[in-house]
Amino acid sequence: MIEAAPSAKAKVEPGWGRTLAYAGYALPAGLMVPPFSLLLPAFYAQVMGVSLGVVGTVVGALKIYDLIFNPILGVVSDRTRTRFGRRRPWMLAGAPLLAIGLWLTFAPPVAHAGAAYLTIALLIYYTGSSLVMIPYYALGAETPATPYGRARMLGLRETVMMAALIFAGLCPLLAQALHFPAASRQTMMIFLIALAVVTPPALAGLLLGVPDRPTHEAKAPPLDPLDVFRDFRDALVTNKAFARLVFAYAIINFAIFTEQSIALFFLSKVLLIEKTFSIALLVQGAVTVLAAPVWVVLSRRFELHRLIAASVTLACLFRTTAYSLLPPGQPGAFLAIQAVGAALFAGALVLASAIQASAIEHGTLTTGRERAGVYTAANTLISQIAGALPFMLVLPLVQWAGFSATGPSTARGLAVLRFIAIYGAAPFQLFGAWLLWRFPISRREAAQTAADLMARRNVEIANPEIELGAIPAD
Numbered sequence: 001m002i003e004a005a006p007s008a009k010a011k012v013e014p015g016w017g018r019t020l021a022y023a024g025y026a027l028p029a030g031l032m033v034p035p036f037s038l039l040l041p042a043f044y045a046q047v048m049g050v051s052l053g054v055v056g057t058v059v060g061a062l063k064i065y066d067l068i069f070n071p072i073l074g075v076v077s078d079r080t081r082t083r084f085g086r087r088r089p090w091m092l093a094g095a096p097l098l099a100i101g102l103w104l105t106f107a108p109p110v111a112h113a114g115a116a117y118l119t120i121a122l123l124i125y126y127t128g129s130s131l132v133m134i135p136y137y138a139l140g141a142e143t144p145a146t147p148y149g150r151a152r153m154l155g156l157r158e159t160v161m162m163a164a165l166i167f168a169g170l171c172p173l174l175a176q177a178l179h180f181p182a183a184s185r186q187t188m189m190i191f192l193i194a195l196a197v198v199t200p201p202a203l204a205g206l207l208l209g210v211p212d213r214p215t216h217e218a219k220a221p222p223l224d225p226l227d228v229f230r231d232f233r234d235a236l237v238t239n240k241a242f243a244r245l246v247f248a249y250a251i252i253n254f255a256i257f258t259e260q261s262i263a264l265f266f267l268s269k270v271l272l273i274e275k276t277f278s279i280a281l282l283v284q285g286a287v288t289v290l291a292a293p294v295w296v297v298l299s300r301r302f303e304l305h306r307l308i309a310a311s312v313t314l315a316c317l318f319r320t321t322a323y324s325l326l327p328p329g330q331p332g333a334f335l336a337i338q339a340v341g342a343a344l345f346a347g348a349l350v351l352a353s354a355i356q357a358s359a360i361e362h363g364t365l366t367t368g369r370e371r372a373g374v375y376t377a378a379n380t381l382i383s384q385i386a387g388a389l390p391f392m393l394v395l396p397l398v399q400w401a402g403f404s405a406t407g408p409s410t411a412r413g414l415a416v417l418r419f420i421a422i423y424g425a426a427p428f429q430l431f432g433a434w435l436l437w438r439f440p441i442s443r444r445e446a447a448q449t450a451a452d453l454m455a456r457r458n459v460e461i462a463n464p465e466i467e468l469g470a471i472p473a474d
Contacts, residue, residue: 021209022140023156028199029133030164034281035106035191037260037387039172041395042183045405048113052395052405056261058118060392062126063385070130070384071232074377077135087135088207094131095203101125102195106188130380132203137376139210140353154353159292162349165285167194173278182264182277232378239363239375241441245356246379248435250386252312252348255425255432258390262398265405266421267334270414276331283335284342291346298347304355304446305439311347312433316426318344323422355439358446365453394420 035043040059044050073090080086104121140154171194175187236243268274298307322337360375398420402413409417441449 018210019153019156021205022153023160025136025202025206026157026160027164027167028195028202029136030161031167031191031195031198032102032129033161034165034168035171035188037257038263038277039183039187040105041261041391042264042405043188044113044118046183047185048108048118050113050115050118052399054115055118056391056393056395058115058122060388062119062122063388065123066126066130066381066384069127070134070377070381071374073130073134074138074374077138077377078374085211087139090135091132091203091207094128096128097124098128098132099196099199101128102192106192107185134377134380136206137353137380140357154357158350158353159289162285162288162292162346165281165288167198167285169278169281169283169285171278173282176275176278182274232374236378239359239366241362241439242356242359242375242378244435244439245359246382248432248439249352249356249379250382251428251435252432253383254386254389255316255428257387258394258425258428259421261390261394262417262421265398265403265417269403269409270328270418270421271326271330271334272328273331273334276334279331280335280338283338287339287342288346288349291343292350295347295350299351299354303443304351304358305436305441308348308351308355309433309437311345311351312429312436315341315345315348316429316433320422320426355441358441358449361446361449361453362441365449365456394424 041052041055044055045052077086077090080089082089101121101124105125108117108121110117140157168191171190172182172187174190175182175184178186180186236246264274264277267277267280295307295311319337319341322341326333326337356375356379363375398413398417401416402410403417404413
């Protein structure tokens with residue numbers, strides 16, 4: 001064990017200024033999620049003339065691009081050495097692409113779109129998003145903190161991201177007040193304007209208020225193309241804790257996007273309460289924000305992985321049972337289910353980043369290499385693939401079964417839609433929860449790892465000529 005200097009121990013927790021600056025960017029990041037996961041299929045099917053099957057195929061096919069781009073970005077980000085840090089240059093490069101991609105996707109300058117247009121728009125958006133989000137998550141993962149301090153900082157990030165659901169709910173609610181449907185050009189334009197307002201100050205606060213962690217290396221190590229493969233192999237093969245965590249959350253993300261890919265259709269075609277869509281987003285966001293501090297406080301007394309597993313399991317069992325009993329035309333009952341489900345699932349959202357950071361620190365300490373970017377890229381890539389699969393599988397499936405987004409649907413099509421919306425996610429959520437329950441790093445081990453890693457980093461910074469290397473795992 002390495003003894004930390006007193007000054008290092010005193011600075012182990014990030015201050016509130018840095019915490020707020022870091023968490024602030026989660027507002028625009030979270031605001032981008034609902035239009036892509038909930039509205040994009042309906043908007044392009046009903047307004048832009050692209051079939052559900054094509055939308056699902058395009059979204060899924062672009063993940064092949066991510067398979068190449070994200071790993072390279074993670075490795076290169078880790079090895080970047082500039083006067084502005086390792087992460088900032090990539091976020092600055094990604095911001096213009098992100099803005100262009102959002103504009104092309106949310107406000108198409110054409111009357112009708114096809115597969116080619118959607119592919120180009122999403123390709124630009126995904127590139128810009130990866131350039132910003134992978135370094136952003138890496139910054140949070142490598143910020144020194146105790147398990148509770150990290151749960152507070154990264155939990156606030158996830159809470160702000162969930163609070164973005166409140167703002168996301170206001171966008172279709174405003175469109176509805178102006179007598180426009182949820183999946184309309186006007187709704188997407190309102191989202192775009194909201195993002196144009198909140199993103200620049202949030203990004204500026206992030207870049208100015210959250211410094212990159214200094215490195216003792218004077219220059220970046222040379223990059224061999226095989227390093228991308230080696231680093232990902234180490235992240236997913238040698239770090240068993242990280243591999244289990246990523247696999248578990250990939251399965252849970254698959255379940256989440258299975259529900260979200262058809263959520264608007266479920267509300268409008270099965271429950272017959274489409275106008276409740278925006279209010280449901282508001283309720284979900286507000287309840288998640290209110291419940292988040294409770295889960296963070298619980299993390300001081302209980303194991304993070306057990307809390308997350310319990311959160312996923314309870315939310316899954318409650319929602320599945322409640323939705324199976326819910327008749328059409330009951331907006332009040334639907335909103336009540338949304339509220340209770342959001343409170344139960346909040347733990348899985350706000351504590352996810354803290355437990356991921358513990359797994360990353362475990363890998364950093366045992367290998368002796370700083371690879372937060374690689375770990376973040378691996379997690380982002382696998383999560384994105386898991387999130388894209390429902391669009392590739394579910395949308396063509398319900399269309400094949402007889403469901404139509406623009407016209408009348410067959411009884412079989414509506415039955416398949418209802419079954420997937422209620423029961424489709426449950427097996428995957430329960431399996432993911434089981435994997436998390438058996439996560440191998442305890443709170444005590446995570447705290448010791450954080451202390452040892454902080455001490456080693458301080459020694460390396462003070463004595464750059466010393467190479468401490470890896471510390472064998474117990």
